[in-house]
Amino acid sequence: MYNLETIKGNRWVNHVEKEYIDYKKEYKPRAAAVTYLVYSGVSFAGHEGKYFPESMANSYSNAFQIHQKPIRTCEIHKKYIRKFTYFWYLLLVALPVDIYAHTYQFILGERGEFLEGGAFFIPYMCSHWTLLGVALLAPTVHDNMSLSMHDMYFKLLRMNLIIHEKVYRCTLRRLTLTERILEFTLFVLVCKLCIKLISI
Numbered sequence: 001m002y003n004l005e006t007i008k009g010n011r012w013v014n015h016v017e018k019e020y021i022d023y024k025k026e027y028k029p030r031a032a033a034v035t036y037l038v039y040s041g042v043s044f045a046g047h048e049g050k051y052f053p054e055s056m057a058n059s060y061s062n063a064f065q066i067h068q069k070p071i072r073t074c075e076i077h078k079k080y081i082r083k084f085t086y087f088w089y090l091l092l093v094a095l096p097v098d099i100y101a102h103t104y105q106f107i108l109g110e111r112g113e114f115l116e117g118g119a120f121f122i123p124y125m126c127s128h129w130t131l132l133g134v135a136l137l138a139p140t141v142h143d144n145m146s147l148s149m150h151d152m153y154f155k156l157l158r159m160n161l162i163i164h165e166k167v168y169r170c171t172l173r174r175l176t177l178t179e180r181i182l183e184f185t186l187f188v189l190v191c192k193l194c195i196k197l198i199s200i
Helices: 011-027 032-046 054-067 074-083 086-108 118-136 138-144 147-171 177-198
Strands: none
Touching (some): 011 147, 032 054, 032 147, 054 074, 086 118, 118 138, 118 147, 118 177, 138 147
16 A cells, blocks of 8 residues: 555665564554554665655655545645655644644544544644654664664664554544543543642
8 A cells, every 4th residue: 555665785774664564464553654654754764865755755645644634635745745855844844734634633533523532632642743753763773873773763663653553543432422522521630630749
């Protein structure tokens, strides 16, 4: 479904491809689009140049649209991933579009249901942004760290993907509107109580 480019003799890119295939086989992620976005973004560190590889640009854009549903973002990503260097594309296009899409999803979910993700949407977003942070470390790991550190990095990445997947599955439960509101209210109250306990 999604194209991950390989480069013969490129250890980093081939390692990313192996990790991606192994993760998909072992965990069969429901958040397949996020899995692809993470691994293709991480593979970018092993590519020459500052622009995202053309051979993966359409898959990357399609994965973003699936991830950001119901907002239709594919054409925006297709246009600007080719126009800007990958760094500027992420900063000026992908980040603001993702924030907008997830704000919409927080309120109306992926299926247009109020508070669809229930209480788990906030932990899902925390997991999402943590995973993004780990993925953005890829160029630093690739350029400045030993091969043994590469293995540790990929273990950290996989651990974050597993957590993200588990929390994402919790947001997909079918709850009634009353259950979603009660669950979300309970989550907010527990968070307030924890903050109060920490500040004592």
